[in-house]
Amino acid sequence: MPESQDKLLKAYNTMRAALKSAWHEAGQKALPTLKQALDAAEQKVSDLDELSREEIQRLSEYLKRDLQEAGEALADNSKKLAEWLEFDTELVESRLSEWVAQVANPTIVELERLREQARLGEWHTGEITGPGILTCQGCGEQLHFDQPGHIPPCPRCHATVFSKEY
Template identity: 30%
Template structure:
């Protein structure tokens, strides 16, 4: 992974951590947290501090919103957990990171109407594109089906088999 991609992946994880801390602070008050606006605020701060360019800030914001939207959708529609969404053993990930992710994306913390609007407005929530950052998980090439396992936040590369640039996140099918 290039230095820029590695830097963005680390920043992505740090932003998820900060989002979790903000949610904890808001939880102490009677206010509601607008996750999308908070992501924008956190990313804008990074841009103001000149840690990212305007283009990088836009990408980070888009990727975080996409991943959290996808996780909320998965939790709401399947009643399965983060482990199934990631399609890998959660032991591969930091326990603290998993905790932050669960807390930020817990659909019970999101207004039901907003969640439904998010779900209704999505064109295709399963698509990931080469060049985008994605959280750890298992992805399948939309063209040839080759599976690519990503063990940490990472920039997706084109399929090594067919050069396709579109991927679908795979989830574990755990029988109860």
């Protein structure tokens, strides 16, 4: 993997870990809004002085898109979101109703805003994605990601556009 791609992947993982940490540290306090948590994650990566502002913004958009899709998956299966964020399942279950009550409105508004901005449902070769299954829009081939990684072209048909499921 080229060094620049490796830096981007490391930064994505740093942002994801910072977001997880912000939610975890909030504990019984009001959880930060999605925007506040993402801003803090961006700042953490920015402080490392390894990436340009544009690269950090691009990674933030990838992470927002993954969170958007994971949030939609939450409606179907909250345990899959817990696995994606690598939270302790008991912690998620015990705080889920509290979390929903505290952040439902800001989160819904933020996710709606992201839905308007993002290319919903499309992942492209060269982008970074979190864990999940990408399905090639050209031939249906599935790429399984157990951890964040760069999206390659489809190994079967070389297409570059995918949809995602968890």
